[in-house]
Amino acid sequence: MHQQSALFHFTDRLYRARNLDQIYSAALDAIADMLGCTRASILQFDDKGVLRFAAWRRLSEEYRRGVEGHSPWQPGHEEPAPVYLGDIGHADLPSDLAALIRLEGIGALAFIPVMVSQGMAGKFTLYYEGPHLFTNEERELALIIARQLGFAIERHHSDQTARRFTALVESSDDAIISKNLEGIIISWNAGAERLFGYGAPEAIGRSVMMLIPPDRHNEEPAILARIRAGERIDHYETIRRRKDGGLVDISLSVSPIKNAEGVIIGASKIARDITERRRAQEQQQLLLHEMDHRVKNLFALATSIVNLSVASAETPAALASIVADRLGALSRAHALTLASRTVGNGFRKTATLHALIEAILAPYVEGAEGERKRFTVEGIDIELAESTVTPVALLLHEFATNAAKYGSFSTSGGRVEIECRRRGGDVVLVWRELGGPTVQPSDTEGFGSRLVRLAASQFGGFSRQWHPEGLVIELTMDISRVGA
Incomplete structure (x- = not known):
C-alpha cells in the first residue's frame, strides 16, 4: 500500500x-x-x-x-x-x-x-x-x-x-496559419492579423476561402490535394484578399501537418507580403525598358549625326571634330537629365530649361574659377519633358557652335544674352548675340541649319534675324509639348 x-x-x-x-x-x-x-x-x-x-x-x-x-x-x-x-x-x-x-x-x-x-x-x-x-x-x-x-x-x-x-510563430513578421484538411483555420498568429486584418477570434474556425479572391477559388482545392499527397509547396506567388477587401501580393509556402502516427491531419501556411518586392521589380523592368529605348535612340541619333556631318566636313579631322562636339553636347544633356531624375524619389523629374542652357554653354565660361561668363540666362524657367531634352540640347549646341564659328563667341569680347519668356501657350527662347563680327544673312542651308529646322519643328517654330549688332534667334516651344 x-x-x-x-x-x-x-x-x-x-x-x-x-x-x-x-x-x-x-x-x-x-x-x-x-x-x-x-x-x-x-x-x-x-x-x-x-x-x-x-x-x-x-x-x-x-x-x-x-x-x-x-x-x-x-x-x-x-x-x-x-x-x-x-x-x-x-x-x-x-x-x-x-x-x-x-x-x-x-x-x-x-x-x-x-x-x-x-x-x-x-x-x-x-x-x-x-x-x-x-x-x-x-x-x-x-x-x-x-x-x-x-x-x-x-x-x-x-x-x-x-x-x-x-x-517564434507569434514574433514572426510573416503570416503563419494552420488549417485542417477541410481548409478550416485552426491557428492564426499576429503576423496574419497584420497582413490580412482579421483578429484571431475572427479567423479561427472559418474557412481559409475568406482570404481568396473569387477568381482564384480553384487554387485551394489544388493546394489541399497536394498536401494530402504529402507534398510541400514552396514560394508560390499569388494574391489574397484582406478584411477591407483590398488585394495583397504574397509568397505562400505550405507544409503538411502530421500527428504522432505520421498521418497528415492538416497544413501550415506561411504567407509573406511581397507587394514592395513586386513594385520594385516592376520599377526595375520599367527602367530597363526605358534604358533600352534611350540607348537605341542615342545610337540612332549618333548615326544620324555622323551621316549628316559628312557633307559639311572637308577633312576626316574636321568630321571627327564636328561629331565629337555634337556628341559632347548630347552627353552633357544626358548627364544633366540623369542627375535630375535621381533626386529623392522622383523618378520622373527631368531637367529645367535654364539648367540645360547652362550645361550646353558650360565651355563658354572662362577663368579657373569661372569668373568670366560669356552668356546670361534670364526669364521664366520650366521643367522639360524628358523627350524634349535631347532635341533642345542639340538646338542649343548648334546655336553655340555657329556663334563660336561666325558670331559673338568668335571674338574675345562677344557674349550671348538668352531670355526665356511666356507668350500665350508658348515658351519663347530669345538668343541675342552681342559684340561679335558683322554677320551677313545666308541663303545656304547646311547640316546645322537643317538640324535646327527639323528639331524645332518637333515642338514649335524657329526664326532668325540679322541685326548690325548680331544675330537674334527666336525659338518658340509649345509648353504643352515641351513641359514636364
Missing part, C-alpha cells in the same frame, strides 16, 4: 514539475522512498554522447568526476538491460573504477536505463553502502521509476520546443 501511495505521489510531482530540477528532485525522492536508497544519481547524455551527472544525492565531487563518462550504453540504444551489481567486491570491473567505487564507500549499485521515444536518454544509479540483494519487487519499482522519469523528461523537452515554436 505504501509503494502505491509513493508511486502516486511521485507521478503527481512529475505532472506538476515546471523544470528539469523539479523532475530530478521528485525522482531522487521516489528512489529513496520506494527503494530505501539514500544515495542515488541521474545522468543524461550530452550533445557529444557522454553521460554527465544531472542530479545526485550524497556523492563526492571526486567520485563524480572520476566515473563520469563510463557507460556500457550509447545514446539512442533501443533495448538496454538494467545492470545490477549486488557486491562490488565480486564485480568484474576495471581495477581503477572498482577502487574509486570502494573509496566512495559503495558496496552495491544498479544502473537503470532511462528511455524516451528516440531511445536511451540516460540512466539513474542506485548506491548501497554494503552488498545488496535486489529483489524482483525492487527491480520492478526501479523500472517503473525509470519509465515515469523518461516520460517526464520527454514531456519537458516537448513543452520547451512547443514554447519556443509558439514564441
Whole structure:
C-alpha cells in the first residue's frame, strides 16, 4: 500500500514539475522512498554522447568526476538491460573504477536505463553502502521509476520546443496559419492579423476561402490535394484578399501537418507580403525598358549625326571634330537629365530649361574659377519633358557652335544674352548675340541649319534675324509639348 501511495505521489510531482530540477528532485525522492536508497544519481547524455551527472544525492565531487563518462550504453540504444551489481567486491570491473567505487564507500549499485521515444536518454544509479540483494519487487519499482522519469523528461523537452515554436510563430513578421484538411483555420498568429486584418477570434474556425479572391477559388482545392499527397509547396506567388477587401501580393509556402502516427491531419501556411518586392521589380523592368529605348535612340541619333556631318566636313579631322562636339553636347544633356531624375524619389523629374542652357554653354565660361561668363540666362524657367531634352540640347549646341564659328563667341569680347519668356501657350527662347563680327544673312542651308529646322519643328517654330549688332534667334516651344 505504501509503494502505491509513493508511486502516486511521485507521478503527481512529475505532472506538476515546471523544470528539469523539479523532475530530478521528485525522482531522487521516489528512489529513496520506494527503494530505501539514500544515495542515488541521474545522468543524461550530452550533445557529444557522454553521460554527465544531472542530479545526485550524497556523492563526492571526486567520485563524480572520476566515473563520469563510463557507460556500457550509447545514446539512442533501443533495448538496454538494467545492470545490477549486488557486491562490488565480486564485480568484474576495471581495477581503477572498482577502487574509486570502494573509496566512495559503495558496496552495491544498479544502473537503470532511462528511455524516451528516440531511445536511451540516460540512466539513474542506485548506491548501497554494503552488498545488496535486489529483489524482483525492487527491480520492478526501479523500472517503473525509470519509465515515469523518461516520460517526464520527454514531456519537458516537448513543452520547451512547443514554447519556443509558439514564441517564434507569434514574433514572426510573416503570416503563419494552420488549417485542417477541410481548409478550416485552426491557428492564426499576429503576423496574419497584420497582413490580412482579421483578429484571431475572427479567423479561427472559418474557412481559409475568406482570404481568396473569387477568381482564384480553384487554387485551394489544388493546394489541399497536394498536401494530402504529402507534398510541400514552396514560394508560390499569388494574391489574397484582406478584411477591407483590398488585394495583397504574397509568397505562400505550405507544409503538411502530421500527428504522432505520421498521418497528415492538416497544413501550415506561411504567407509573406511581397507587394514592395513586386513594385520594385516592376520599377526595375520599367527602367530597363526605358534604358533600352534611350540607348537605341542615342545610337540612332549618333548615326544620324555622323551621316549628316559628312557633307559639311572637308577633312576626316574636321568630321571627327564636328561629331565629337555634337556628341559632347548630347552627353552633357544626358548627364544633366540623369542627375535630375535621381533626386529623392522622383523618378520622373527631368531637367529645367535654364539648367540645360547652362550645361550646353558650360565651355563658354572662362577663368579657373569661372569668373568670366560669356552668356546670361534670364526669364521664366520650366521643367522639360524628358523627350524634349535631347532635341533642345542639340538646338542649343548648334546655336553655340555657329556663334563660336561666325558670331559673338568668335571674338574675345562677344557674349550671348538668352531670355526665356511666356507668350500665350508658348515658351519663347530669345538668343541675342552681342559684340561679335558683322554677320551677313545666308541663303545656304547646311547640316546645322537643317538640324535646327527639323528639331524645332518637333515642338514649335524657329526664326532668325540679322541685326548690325548680331544675330537674334527666336525659338518658340509649345509648353504643352515641351513641359514636364
